[in-house]
Amino acid sequence: MLHDNDHSPAAQPSEASERSRLAPFVVATGDASPRDQRDLMERPFFSLAKAKRTAPILYESGGVRVEVFGMADYGMATIWDADVLIWAASQIVAAENNGLLTSRFFRFTPYQLLMAIGRATGAREYRLLKNALIRLQSTSIRTTIRQGEHWRRHQFSWINEWEELATRDGRVEGMEFVLPDWFYRGVTDRSLVLAIDPA
Template sequence: MHSRHTLTSSERSRLLPFVVASGEISPRDQRDLMERPFFSLSKTKRTTPILYATGDVRVEVFGMPEHGMATIWDADVLIWAASQIVEAENLGLTTSRFLRFTPYQLLTGIGRQTGARDYALLRAALARLQSTVVATTIRNGQNWRRHQFSWITEWEIRTGRNGRAAGVEIVIPEWLYRGVIDRSLVLAIDPAYFRLTGGIERWLYRVARKHAGRQSAGWVFEIAHLHRKSGSLARAADFAFDIRRIAARQPLPGYCLRVEHDGGRELLRIRPIGDLSTHAVDKTVSPIGTSGVRSIGTLGVPLSGLQACKTQLSLWPETAIPALNLSNLESNSYVDGPGRSADNASHPSIAPSRGRGDGP
């Protein structure tokens, strides 16, 4: 039995499968996805497009009426897939845009439970990832060129005789795959990210990881600018209220948040704290009330119970692909002292920038 969802003729017939066989690994995120408004921050269905433009950077995201736009929780699937690809390349394995894995591997890898409801939620997430249409100029060279794709070009869930999901096959787009195998475009993230429950705080952690990195001075953003960058449908005042609420709770792993004021501007300072477990770049190969906006700060999926489960990789004859398969500075704020962006952690200093738009 199987459930098949394709938009075009099967790419899987033309791609070698990358069969995921690794256990617990360090999660990695793709830089371009960490700061741009690629996902809905709400769990309620969103069909209102995201239309973001600054300088020569364009991001347009469209959700279909049937499923709605892919959410920042759905993006966990992409983070997990990227992490598996990076880990496999570190081990000298050939990777592919065509991934095979078990639902249990994915769900436990992103801190989800593995009950029937969670498998149903996974199906819904895959449907949103496939039906969401993204158009962007990021990584398309000096001349503006629209690159359009879906987060998953096709997917299939194989089921056993008892009807339980046993295996998953997905194909990710070339744009995302190339952004993962280029190690300069990948950052390790704290596994505690998956425990963040609110859409804004999840997005904010990714922005913090991308920009603040390990620099002691941290990074400062105008909250009004963060609102524009997030793609949130919340009113600017409600978004700012949510930022204050998050800063009061301090939920971001490895980072401290502080709201400041500079004249008439409300700012958010993000500083690294403690000994961050994440690395700047993977260098080997290849009492505040709640907001009135109900779509922000919704609860996430509870942590996994890590139930014992036999793997299902025997569904496919292959166990792995045997052969070896052989940036950007886009700050959206300013640093008000000596420091450097996370993109330039290896340099001793970078001159502070106070531009309100995105840098080159």
Template sequence: MQARHTLTASERSRLLPFVVASGEISPRDQRDLMERPFFSLSKTKRTTPILYAAGDTRVEVFGMPEHGMATIWDADVLIWAASQIVEAENLGLTTSRFLRFTPYQLLTGIGRQTGARDYGLLRAALARLQSTVVATTIRNGQNWRRQQFSWITEWEICASRNGRAAGVEIVIPEWLYRGVIDRSLVLAIDPAYFRLTGGIERWLYRVARKHAGRQRTGWTFEIGHLHQKSGSLMRPSDFAIQIRRAAACQPLPGYRLSIERAGVRELLRILPTDLSTYPVDNYVNGIGTSHASTIGTSHAGLSGLHTHKPQLSLWPETAIPALNLSNLDSNSYVDGKPRSADNPSCPSIAPFKGPGDGP
């Protein structure tokens, strides 16, 4: 039975849809999400809040008991959505916070399988993204003025007659959308990122890409500082062990890790080994909804981007009658105490495992 929202009108009724094109594109990540603790690094359910403060920057993340906090694997959905928006904007097309696509497009775009289990994991990821509440002062200047939102404000999966998921609709928050269409806030990432299996490894790659980038001299972090930035529930000593393990395994595509010491301080040095990753080349601007009749992406044919009438037969207006808002109390806070650990490992190229599946 689908959850229904009875308090406010659907944002989808007020936004023109951006129908995502098919084809391979360069994945892009949003800078603010790459260096601060916005996601759980564990594959087990986390409801303990993330509370992070550094100067004027504050990040608070709350997971609901029913679904738990959105994980760094769930963030692949946001990376893929951001990549599609940036690609369209780079082609001179306006976009929308309201995206339509097929599960197959998303799953193949982030290196997942497309079996029944993977569609089930996608549903669970969308539920966590919608029910996770984020409050942050990022991009609000010197004044402590926070914005509060969920990673997905609405979502719906449209199933075919045989019960297979055929189409997806999501609405992303304005805060994320503005951070995606601003060229200075987006970086290209290595597609091999999606094959990293450990939460800390994935988080470390994003930190490396954001800070070390293409600098030949790389970047150095104090491991204690990294622990704070990660939002991890691990003890600092256990976190340091996992950083040393990552340095021994060398899992990050394009970067090499080494442990150094400066007196009593333990440091992690990150050096780029492959300078092929690069920032987004073309400036993207403009906030709006698409009024283009077609959209072409590199390495792909044309795709429908019609905004005046329903686009594909997957989405007749009567086929998706209700919102799928998985938690009506998503703006409430959850209190809790640390009681779980992150789940890092030396990665092997293996199929994706969803939260709760173990290492």
């Protein structure tokens, strides 16, 4: 979604947006030690191909079931798109280690994210980032992971909603997205977070 406003970073989300009910987690620098949510590394949640994949992923092992569906228009979220989630998990862990409050509602600049995940910051990379956010939002996941004592199936997308904040002349000033509760709870539970070797 594109929010067209001369003073976009201060713009308030509409009441229909989930962001209107959450305090924003404003990313300060973008730098943080890489962390990942354990479930993402252990199960096939993402397409491994750069080409658009629409065939679903159906996985079952040891009583755990994972189903991943991509929309025909955009394809399934890829392992490269998952870098956005790894970055988000890293920001949450780093902030909590410093005694800061976090939220599922992220506010950041594309430059911060792209630099942190080792991408260039040109117009092409900004466009690819927006395509990644589209796939992360449009990919649907159903899983029984972390079902607890009772059998449950949880359905969600990797990003609930996102918005590009731009001025009327097209200059991008920031971005916002909301993570699903399933992912956020998995990151704030430190037993489910793994350190990643940046090499």
